[in-house]
Amino acid sequence: MLKIKNLMAQIGNNQVLKGIDLGVAPGEIHAVMGPNGSGKSTLGKVLAGHPSFEVTAGEIFFDGKNLLELTADERARAGIFMGFQHPIEVPGVSNSQFLRLAYNKKAEGLGQDELDPLEFDDFIREKLKLVKMDPAFLDRSLNEGFSGGERKRNEILQMSVLEPKLAILDELDSGLDIDALKVLGEAVMTLMRPDRALLIITHFPRILETIKPDYIHVLFDGKFVARGGGELAFELEEKGYDWIQAKANPGDIDVHPGGLDG
Amino acid sequence: MAEIARAALHQTALSLPCPAFCGALRKRAEEEIHTKPLPTSDQEDWKYLDLSDVYSKTYGQASCGPSSYPATECLSPETARSRLHFVNGRLNSGLSDTTALPNNIHFSSLAQAAPGIIEHLGKLAWPDSIDTFANINTARFSDGALVYISSGHSLETPLHVVFHSDGAERGECPIMLPRILVVLEQGAKAYLVEEYSGSGKYLTSSVVEIILGEGASLRHDRIQRESCDAFHFCTLRANVAKSSAYSSTLISLGAAISRHNPQFTLKGEMSELELTGLSIINAAQTADMHSLIDHAAPNCVSGQLQKYIIGGSAHGIFNGQILVRQGAQQTNANQSSRNLLLSERARIDAKPQLEILADDVKCGHGATIGQLNQDELFYLQSRGLDMNSARNLLLAGFSAEVINRVALPSLRQALLQ
Ligand SMILES: Nc1ncnc2c1ncn2[C@@H]1O[C@H](COP(=O)(O)OP(=O)(O)O)[C@@H](O)[C@H]1O
Ligand SMILES: [Mg+2]
Numbered sequence: 001m002l003k004i005k006n007l008m009a010q011i012g013n014n015q016v017l018k019g020i021d022l023g024v025a026p027g028e029i030h031a032v033m034g035p036n037g038s039g040k041s042t043l044g045k046v047l048a049g050h051p052s053f054e055v056t057a058g059e060i061f062f063d064g065k066n067l068l069e070l071t072a073d074e075r076a077r078a079g080i081f082m083g084f085q086h087p088i089e090v091p092g093v094s095n096s097q098f099l100r101l102a103y104n105k106k107a108e109g110l111g112q113d114e115l116d117p118l119e120f121d122d123f124i125r126e127k128l129k130l131v132k133m134d135p136a137f138l139d140r141s142l143n144e145g146f147s148g149g150e151r152k153r154n155e156i157l158q159m160s161v162l163e164p165k166l167a168i169l170d171e172l173d174s175g176l177d178i179d180a181l182k183v184l185g186e187a188v189m190t191l192m193r194p195d196r197a198l199l200i201i202t203h204f205p206r207i208l209e210t211i212k213p214d215y216i217h218v219l220f221d222g223k224f225v226a227r228g229g230g231e232l233a234f235e236l237e238e239k240g241y242d243w244i245q246a247k248a249n250p251g252d253i254d255v256h257p258g259g260l261d262g
Numbered sequence: 263m264a265e266i267a268r269a270a271l272h273q274t275a276l277s278l279p280c281p282a283f284c285g286a287l288r289k290r291a292e293e294e295i296h297t298k299p300l301p302t303s304d305q306e307d308w309k310y311l312d313l314s315d316v317y318s319k320t321y322g323q324a325s326c327g328p329s330s331y332p333a334t335e336c337l338s339p340e341t342a343r344s345r346l347h348f349v350n351g352r353l354n355s356g357l358s359d360t361t362a363l364p365n366n367i368h369f370s371s372l373a374q375a376a377p378g379i380i381e382h383l384g385k386l387a388w389p390d391s392i393d394t395f396a397n398i399n400t401a402r403f404s405d406g407a408l409v410y411i412s413s414g415h416s417l418e419t420p421l422h423v424v425f426h427s428d429g430a431e432r433g434e435c436p437i438m439l440p441r442i443l444v445v446l447e448q449g450a451k452a453y454l455v456e457e458y459s460g461s462g463k464y465l466t467s468s469v470v471e472i473i474l475g476e477g478a479s480l481r482h483d484r485i486q487r488e489s490c491d492a493f494h495f496c497t498l499r500a501n502v503a504k505s506s507a508y509s510s511t512l513i514s515l516g517a518a519i520s521r522h523n524p525q526f527t528l529k530g531e532m533s534e535l536e537l538t539g540l541s542i543i544n545a546a547q548t549a550d551m552h553s554l555i556d557h558a559a560p561n562c563v564s565g566q567l568q569k570y571i572i573g574g575s576a577h578g579i580f581n582g583q584i585l586v587r588q589g590a591q592q593t594n595a596n597q598s599s600r601n602l603l604l605s606e607r608a609r610i611d612a613k614p615q616l617e618i619l620a621d622d623v624k625c626g627h628g629a630t631i632g633q634l635n636q637d638e639l640f641y642l643q644s645r646g647l648d649m650n651s652a653r654n655l656l657l658a659g660f661s662a663e664v665i666n667r668v669a670l671p672s673l674r675q676a677l678l679q
Contacts, residue, residue, distance in 0.1 A: 048644050051636070076646035090638050092659025101655065102645040109646070141659070158645060 001026050001197055002047075002166055007058035009046045016042040018222035020058070024166065024197045031200045031208055031233070034219030035241040040201045041085050043219070044170045047199075048082035049075045062166070077109040079165030083155040083172060085201075089143045095154070096138035099124060103161050127160040130187045148175025156184045160191055167191075168199040173207040185210025205233040218244050266465070267295050267398060269321030270437050276404040280377035291389040291400035300394055307393075310579045310611045311550045316493050316519060321465065322434030324350040324427070338672040341422035341455065346371060346407045350429035351438055353405055362419050368410035369421050372441060375408045382445055386471045386499035393523065395467040396497035399439040403469070406441030409454060413475070416451035420670055425468070427460035427492070440468040446478035446506075453481040455670055458488050458516070465493040466517075472500035472508070476530065479507045483668050485677075488516035490547070497523050504530025504559070511667040513677060514541040514549055525554040528562040528590075535564040540664035543576040550579040557590040560620075566597045569664055571657060575607040583615040584627070590620045597627040602634065602660060 007020040016039045024030050034040050046053050047060065049072035060067040067075060090098070103123075104114040115123055128135055133153050143151050152175055159167055169188065173181050188211055192198065200211055208216075208230065216233055218226040218241075226232070226244055236244070271292065278284045300317070301308040337345070343362030346369065347354045353371040360369050372380065389397050407423040425440040446452060458466060466488060474480055488494045494517040502508050514520055526535055541549040555564050570578040578601065586593045601610045614627040634656050642652035658678065668674040 050640055050644075071649075072640060072643040073646055073648045073652070076644055082644055084641075088637050088641055090641065090656070090659060092662045093642075093655055094662075098642070098645075098655065101647060101651065105646040105648070105651065162645065 001063060002199075003061045005059050007046070007060060008056045009042060009053045010056055011042070011053050015056070016053070016222055017046065020222075020224065022217065022224070024199060026197055027194045028215065029192070029198045029200065029211060029213045031202060031213035031216045032219055033202055033205070033216055033233070033236060035245075036203060038219045039222045040203075040219055041170050044082055044168045044199075044201055047075075047168055048072060048080065073105075076162070076164075077106060081159050081162055081164030081167045083152075083159060083167065083169040085170040085174065087143055087151040087155055089141070089146070091141050091144050093142045094138075095140055095142050096120075096124065098142050099138075099158065099161050102158065106162055124161070127157055130160050130190060131157050132183050133157055149177065149180050152176055153180065153184060156187050160187065163191060165195065166197050166199065168201065170201040171203065172200070173202065173204060181207065182210060205237045208233045220244060264300050264317055265319070266317065266321055266437070267300070267394065270398040270402055270439075271295065273323060273402050273437065275402045276373060278372055278380060278405075279375055280380040283377075283381050284383070287384045287389070288401045290384075291397040294389045294397045295394055295401060298394055298397070307552065310577075311519075311521060311548065313519070316465070319435045319463075319465070320433070321437055324429035324436035324438065324464070337424070338422060338455070338670055340670055340672060341420050344369065344419045345422040345424065347424045347426070348405065348407075348440060349426050350436070351404055351427075351440070357424075363417070366412060366415055367417055368408060370408055372406045372408050372443065375410075379408060379410050379443070379445065382473060383441075383443055383471065386473065386501055387469050387497060392469070392497050395495040395521075396469050396523075398437070399441060399467045399469045399497070403439040403441040406443070409442075409444040409446075409452060411446050411450035411452050413447040414449045416449075417453070420453045420455055422455045422457070422670075424457045424459065425466070426458075427464045427466065427489070428462055430462035430464055435463045435465055438464055438466040438468075440466065442468070442470040444470070444472040444480065446474050446480055448475040449477045450475065451479045453669060455483045455485070455673065457485045458494065460489045460492055460516075462489055463491045464489070465495075467495040468497070470496065470498040472498070474500070474502050474506040474508060476503045477505045478503065480509075481669055482508065482510035483670060483673065484510060484512040485673065486512070486514040486516055486520060488520070490516060490518060490545070492517045494520040495523075496521070498525065500524070500526045502526060502528050502530070502533045502535060505532045506530070507534040507536075509534075509536035509667075510538070511664060512537075512539040513665065513668070514539070514551075515543075517547065517549075519548045519550075521550040521552070523552045525556065526564075527556040527558055528564065529558055531559050531561045533559065533562045535562070537564075537566040537568075538664045538667050539566075539568045540571075540661055541569070541578060542571045542661070543573070543578060545574040545576060547574075547576045548579070549576075552579075552581045552583075554583045554585065555595065557584070557586040557593045557595060557620075560589060560591045560593065562590065563594045564596070567664065568597075568599045569660065570601040570610055570612075571604065571660065572602065572608040572610055573604040575605070576609070578610040578612070580610070580612040581615060582613070582627075584617070584625065586616075586618045586620050586623050586625065588619040591622045593620060593623040593625065595623070595625045599627075599629040600660075601629070601631045602657070603631065604634070
């Protein structure tokens with residue numbers, strides 16, 4: 001489904017990604033872990049098509065399409081969803097209006113019927129239940145005045161509306177209390193299907209108790225330095241990233257060379 | 263004398279009730295036209311505004327023939343029976359209807375007003391205090407709308423005044439001189455919608471005077487969607503008395519050149535003023551807003567939010583003056599000017615001008631000028647909205663803050679589209 005080869009990217013003069021290889025097959029859950037500043041969010045934003053980052057080498061294919069030739073909105077309509085670490089506020093744009101427009105753009109792309117406001121109202125009520133969000137949030141401006149946790153809930157609400165093939169969730173747990181994390185983690189798992197995949201970006205292993213990854217990739221200074229199965233999360237929790245850093249010789253800690261052929 | 267003034271003075275104004283009073287007022291205005299220099303950009307108050315197009319036109323009379331104005335379908339249903347409709351300067355009785363109103367509400371054309379009320383004309387917009395365009399109106403206006411609500415009466419039904427112009431003939435540019443007088447006596451309350459529309463070339467110079475008595479309250483929506491070939495000048499003077507409240511939203515969309523010059527005087531304690539404005543201009547349009555809020559009494563509150571969306575090679579001008587006079591302690595005045603430039607050639611001259619002579623006041627102002635926010639665009643695009651939809655959604659969001667204040671639902675909906 002997703003194939004990344006030798007991806008390098010920079011912002012300004014700062015080379016952030018220094019040769020990333022990653023394969024994700026349908027039905028798989030992958031986690032990218034790593035210390036702060038290692039480039040996790042950058043990887044997500046590059047996949048989503050953020051214009052500030054320049055890809056200097058490598059390639060990304062998604063469902064056989066060259067992702068680097070697609071704009072951010074084309075990638076989204078192709079089925080990629082990025083749940084941001086810090087979702088921004090968009091004052092004046094009503095949450096419900098935005099969600100309906102996003103849904104209808106996707107429906108249009110798939111040749112499906114668009115929903116009018118009343119039909120969308122019924123549709124969104126179900127999604128709100130899934131993420132346990134108060135309908136009052138629909139009438140507010142997109143993320144305006146939302147707490148960190150409320151923004152994350154809103155991100156997963158958007159994900160549930162768009163039902164992406166590949167969801168990249170960046171630090172879903174930041175700003176969430178234990179209960180909210182459980183609700184959202186379970187919502188994400190409810191949306192999982194054999195033909196969909198997840199890429200969970202996280203600094204802390206906590207989220208991986210609800211969203212159990214098949215593969216874990218450890219990012220360090222713009223490169224993957226270790227890969228393994230889900231159990232690697234616990235090792236990281238115990239020993240911290242210093243343990244990886246000490247052994248940071250790519251290939252050294254290849255517990256399972258997972259998912260490279262996705 | 264400029265062509266515009268010569269052509270205007272050539273027109274004959276309809277006679278109004280109270281001819282002696284009106285005659286004297288008009289004569290004063292005419293004297294001002296003859297003695298005062300025409301506005302040009304080398305005068306401080308007219309800086310940045312290029313009026314050469316206005317001065318180079320040939321002006322003439324509006325056609326009095328039947329108007330092609332399609333009318334009803336574009337009008338708000340809420341005001342079907344509380345509306346005065348002027349077409350090319352004349353009250354159109356077919357389009358006007360005020361049967362929804364109780365007897366104690368005076369909502370009529372000025373020509374039908376009681377003489378005693380007419381004498382309020384010019385009280386606030388006295389000829390020596392207004393510019394030549396407003397004096398042209400004063401010297402030659404034929405008709406307009408009167409809102410007079412006597413003490414203690416409160417009216418929920420919105421009052422709608424429409425000035426429509428489509429009378430351009432033979433390449434001449436007709437001059438439209440709409441006039442509005444609003445008098446709310448003590449404790450009276452009303453909601454007024456003022457609207458300008460039209461097609462073809464013409465020049466509008468309107469004068470609006472608003473007198474609010476103690477404890478009175480006026481909500482005022484103002485929609486300027488003149489033809490894109492038109493020139494629009496509007497002078498507004500409002501006096502806000504003790505404990506009274508005035509709030510207005512001005513949406514300015516049309517006209518090749520528009521100039522608004524509203525001045526508000528907070529004359530009594532505890533009065534409140536809330537002004538919001540949005541101007542959306544494109545191509546080679548120019549929109550100039552020169553406002554003055556005069557805090558002449560203590561303990562008053564004023565808020566002003568002015569927004570511009572400027573595309574093409576359009577040019578926005580905002581000069582927001584706030585004067586807090588010496589005795590006006592405990593004043594709370596806030597002004598905010600927010601501007602979006604959508605193209606390289608779009609231009610804004612935004613200048614707040616605070617003059618504070620009292621020492622115990624809370625005054626704030628801020629101005630922002632920027633393009634559409636790239637992060638916001640990306641966020642929307644990352645959800646599948648193409649560039650155009652994302653831009654439009656952000657622009658709608660920027661506008662909504664002002665448009666949502668428009669109190670007439672059908673008008674608000676039409677503007678949000
Ligand atoms: N907008 C930016 N401008 C400059 N440098 C940036 C920007 N975004 C990220 N970086 C740099 O890229 C590196 C990786 O950042 P990021 O991808 O956010 O890391 P992580 O998500 O793993 O904490 C950091 O050194 C950070 O300073
Ligand atoms: Mg990050």
